[in-house]
Amino acid sequence: MLKVGFDAKRVFNNYTGLGNYCRTLVENLDEMYRDEMELHLYTPRVQENLRTKPFLENYPIHLPEGGSKSYWRTKGMTNDLVEDGIDIFHGLSHELPLGLKKSGVKSVVTIHDLIFKIYPRQYNPIDNIIYNLKFKSACQQADKVVAISENTKYDIVKYFDIAPDKIEVIYQTCDESFYYQVSEEKIEEVKHKYSLPNEYLLYVGSVIERKKLLSVVEALKQMPEDQRVPLVVVGGGTSYKKKVKSFVAKHKLEKWVLFKEQIAFADFPALYQGASIFIYPSVYEGFGIPIIEALFSKTPVITSHFSCLPEAAGPNAYFVDPNYPETIAVGIEKIMSDHSLREDMILRGYQYVQRFHKEQVTRDVAQMYKRLVGYEETVVESLG
Secondary structure: OEEEEEEOHHHHHOOOHHHHHHHHHHHHHHHHHOOOEEEEEEOOOOOOOOOOHHHHHHOOEEOOOOOOHHHHHHHHHHHHHHHOOOOEEEEOOOOOOOOHHHHOOEEEEEEOOOHHHHOHHHOOHHHHHHHHHHHHHHHHHOOEEEEOOHHHHHHHHHHHOOOHHHEEEOOOOOOHHHHOOOOHHHHHHHHHHOOOOOOOEEEEOOOOHHHOHHHHHHHHHHOOHHHOOOEEEEOOOOHHHHHHHHHHHHOOOOOOEEEEOOOOHHHHHHHHHOOOEEEEOOOOOOOOHHHHHHHHOOOOEEEEOOOOHHHHHOOOOEEEOOOOHHHHHHHHHHHHHOHHHHHHHHHHHHHHHHHHOHHHHHHHHHHHHHHHOOOHHHHHHHHO
């Protein structure tokens, strides 16, 4: 039985992209490899809610015993991993505790993105220094680095000078609830619950500058009113969100741009499936899970041709340059008016996204673990 430990801080304390990645991977490994792997969760603190309750009930949870929680996660955890007989420790979000290399515990770190290197002005200078030290140290110390896209792998090699053969690209999946089509009744129920229009464009994600939501709003402004479709925005933000809202108010677009602050996670599949188009015009992402959520939901995707987004969206998404809002306007008009284009995007997008299905992604992670500890023959047999 292979004993695998995880840095589970974000399993219990993060409810957006990083937390979703951590929870989904642990659950999928447990479901598919329960007879071969024993999974342990290491976290400085826990929060109990509907998202974390299954983890509190079904896995061994390891917490610091007194002292500084920050020190424990940075270094003290290593002694616990050795005492607990952990074979592999997986840092699920950019970090590893110090001393793992000498401890005998094999280590893996997942690097999601290096946004702080690409857009340093979006971060506090002190945070940039800390992130650089932590990320680079984890990549150097790890026996294997997981990059969540080819684009992220390229950035790791470029900025940290890590050998390419040390890095394995293993894509992310999304929550399994997006795999299934909901009923028309459920879609209508969600529309009514959140006061959504019958037809709408959908944006899901943090409202920050590099994600270019303002470009979508500017595209709507450019379109004739009889071609516009209301835009539903789901995501938090601060200064940039205020900037977008100011633009909306200045140009009297309130009925065309609808900000929804609180959507229950269980309602997201219906939210996606009820949308006419999903729009994600970011200029840089590590991967772009909202895109695959949309593709699994059989919703056409408009996204940018920058960064890893073509990897996530596939060749049949509609690609735009978000620096030019008119390209977004053209994409909206084309997809809304051309039924055959829309149906082709849905069909081919759904076919493409199967490569990110949980079974494929989880199998890739499990094979990597087993190769690290010399179980490669077991992998071949389990797949045969």
